[in-house]
Amino acid sequence: MKLQFVTSGLRTTTQDLGRPGYTHMGVPIGGALDRRAMRYANHLVGNPLAAPVLEVTLSGPHLHCLEAGRVALVGVGFNLLLNGEPQPPLLPISVNPGDELIIKSSGNGCRAYLSVSGEWLAERWLGSASALRIGSHELVPGAVWTRGDVLETRDVSVKPWPSMQLVPQPPSNIIRVSPGPEYLWLDDHGRSQLLSKRIRVIDPSNRVGLRTDTQIQLREDKRRIEMVSSGVQPGTVQLTHGGQAIILMRDGQTIGGYPRVLQCASQSLDQLAHLKVGDELILSLIDS
Amino acid sequence: MTVSPAFKMAIRPFGDSALLVDIDAGSTDASSDIVMALNAQLSRQRARGITHTTPSYNSLLVCFEPEQVQHSALQSEIHAIADTINVKDIPKGNQWSLPACFEEPYALDRVALATELSQDWQSIVDCFCATEYRVHAVGFLPGFTYLGNLPDALHCDRLRDPRATVPTSSIAIAGTQAGIYPFDSPGGWRIIGRLPFTVFQTQADPPALFQANDRIRFEAVTPKVFEALEQRPIASVIKQATRR
Numbered sequence: 060m061k062l063q064f065v066t067s068g069l070r071t072t073t074q075d076l077g078r079p080g081y082t083h084m085g086v087p088i089g090g091a092l093d094r095r096a097m098r099y100a101n102h103l104v105g106n107p108l109a110a111p112v113l114e115v116t117l118s119g120p121h122l123h124c125l126e127a128g129r130v131a132l133v134g135v136g137f138n139l140l141l142n143g144e145p146q147p148p149l150l151p152i153s154v155n156p157g158d159e160l161i162i163k164s165s166g167n168g169c170r171a172y173l174s175v176s177g178e179w180l181a182e183r184w185l186g187s188a189s190a191l192r193i194g195s196h197e198l199v200p201g202a203v204w205t206r207g208d209v210l211e212t213r214d215v216s217v218k219p220w221p222s223m224q225l226v227p228q229p230p231s232n233i234i235r236v237s238p239g240p241e242y243l244w245l246d247d248h249g250r251s252q253l254l255s256k257r258i259r260v261i262d263p264s265n266r267v268g269l270r271t272d273t274q275i276q277l278r279e280d281k282r283r284i285e286m287v288s289s290g291v292q293p294g295t296v297q298l299t300h301g302g303q304a305i306i307l308m309r310d311g312q313t314i315g316g317y318p319r320v321l322q323c324a325s326q327s328l329d330q331l332a333h334l335k336v337g338d339e340l341i342l343s344l345i346d347s
Numbered sequence: 348m349t350v351s352p353a354f355k356m357a358i359r360p361f362g363d364s365a366l367l368v369d370i371d372a373g374s375t376d377a378s379s380d381i382v383m384a385l386n387a388q389l390s391r392q393r394a395r396g397i398t399h400t401t402p403s404y405n406s407l408l409v410c411f412e413p414e415q416v417q418h419s420a421l422q423s424e425i426h427a428i429a430d431t432i433n434v435k436d437i438p439k440g441n442q443w444s445l446p447a448c449f450e451e452p453y454a455l456d457r458v459a460l461a462t463e464l465s466q467d468w469q470s471i472v473d474c475f476c477a478t479e480y481r482v483h484a485v486g487f488l489p490g491f492t493y494l495g496n497l498p499d500a501l502h503c504d505r506l507r508d509p510r511a512t513v514p515t516s517s518i519a520i521a522g523t524q525a526g527i528y529p530f531d532s533p534g535g536w537r538i539i540g541r542l543p544f545t546v547f548q549t550q551a552d553p554p555a556l557f558q559a560n561d562r563i564r565f566e567a568v569t570p571k572v573f574e575a576l577e578q579r580p581i582a583s584v585i586k587q588a589t590r591r
Contacts, residue, residue: 079398079399079410080398080399081399081554082399082400082401082408082410082486083386083399083400083401083402083485083486083558083559084485084486084489084490084547084553084554084555084558085485085486085487085488085489085490085491085529085547085555086489086554086555087489088399184549185554193488193489193530193532194488194530194531194532194533195531196530198489198549199549237360237362237363239361239362240359240361240367285522287375287403287404287405287406288403288404288484288486288487288493289367289369289403289404289405289406289408290361290365290367290401290402290403290406290407290408291408292361292362292365292408292410294362295362312486312487312488313401313486313487314401314403314484314486314487315487319361322361322362322363322365323362324362324363325362325363325364325413
């Protein structure tokens, strides 16, 4: 299949399951922020579940089809238009040369995933095709799509769909968390301000981290401690000196020096992909 | 002869798919040794279910696939490995001698630091270059190199307001640490000089030039030499940064 970008959308990147195994040199694992959506999109077009997909952010691209194939869109708050006609969600769509595809935001979506049938001819770095931006540097330039680019996949015989049931997750802003290594640095008041309470995502928030409008104080005796830098993960909730809770995302730092008060459940990480600036979320402690 | 070093170890769950191992062996250097040895043994034994590990100073983050191994089983395995650690397991790092320029226009905080530390700039540079630094961690950003053993006379505060852009390859100090910036990025550390090459290149193998446990010395060069080195192909400059 061959698709040309007429417009790219705000930020459309190639993402797969990322590059684990390089955090000791500061390279984040990265990859699709919503892995379930990525896998489901691949499942719908008959690709291996770990194949690369396009990750769309806030506004989607306009694509012109040069060679036939199938695509599928999985995401909350986006519609797929084929030659102007809205397509039914969560189904593979056959596309022919000359067709126009538009991923249109309905105004409330943050991220969506478009799978493209066939084997991707994508640049890979450290085993992954995922884009990674560090500051202003694109470490995998070929994974960032701009107007005029052509995405090409090689047609392969489609394997029968796996029998496993892959169900896309219903959107939810309730994020399940467990205590982080410095959880006890919060007192009851701090916990009540952070947990089971609506908090808002504020700017700047991106694939590196989600900032929140919180102002939470640590326990009196822990406020002046300079921590020795130690490992963090996607989903780690750090508290800055100013009391702001930052939820690290998949392109986030690998070690950090702020107290790690909570850790999001793996199952909740995918949901964070769909939270944009202005959205609210609730951190809910898992009963243990 | 091998000796089993004495240390305290605490292992805690960190979410549903990671364990955090904290090591206390008395000093940062000794703790770092144990972290490195434990990390090396874990990767050698290819413990089932581990996806990756992140060492840093006195801790090791061990991430795993919860479908393949449980917290408690992995915890026991790490304890068992820790019991067998001895000093010969501590990986030997590379030793580097790196040309660097500590003059204008690379030493961005020269004037303020000389005042703050009540020393003339030349003594500050001499003091910095007389020390061998240990790489305690590579992380935060890809290739950001954390160096320990900064002499007491050079301990200083971070900038109150971080710079919007610290240039690539800047050498910086803050608190009791020194560091090397792999990319231009915002930063609050005090900039004392620059390397004439980049320490992280996506096309190199491995991409990060330095790894935890390496030892680094800096050798001051003039801006003229620095500019000449900057023009040379990276491979030949890095050869200059000798690996002993």
